[in-house]
Amino acid sequence: MKKKKLKSIFLFINASKPRQLDVFLIKGNKVFARNIVRGNFKVTENLLNSINKILNKNKLKFKQLNGIINIIGPGPFTSLRIGVAVANTLAFALKIPVKGISNKDNISDSQLIKKGIKEISKARVGNYIQPFYNQEPNITLAKKY
8 A cells, every 4th residue: 555645735935015915825836825915004013813724724833844945035124024923933933944035026826936936945954044134224314414
């Protein structure tokens, strides 16, 4: 009797879009669940809740994740920082790899997912990601002297 090979489950986070947060679950190389949050501001404040909701809805636990794919930029400064911090923290706590994917060519989520699945196999536990802003952060107004 042959053993059935279990497919890896990956968490995909895209906080690089203005006013939108995408959280997907991928099994093998196909998206099987998605949670998209839209709003005017502060949508990434819902990131942990979105991850928890998508896992619960699909009867999964955090420990069943095999890796995290996170879009690292370019995009909104604070959203990217939150996405990267959450991805790195989960990867550390779960002892799983995390892979950052840049979207400087502005490709679709499906293309980013394909790229991420290909790249996650090269990621190593303990290697963490950094955001890519593509410009200097602009978080406050310049001071006038």
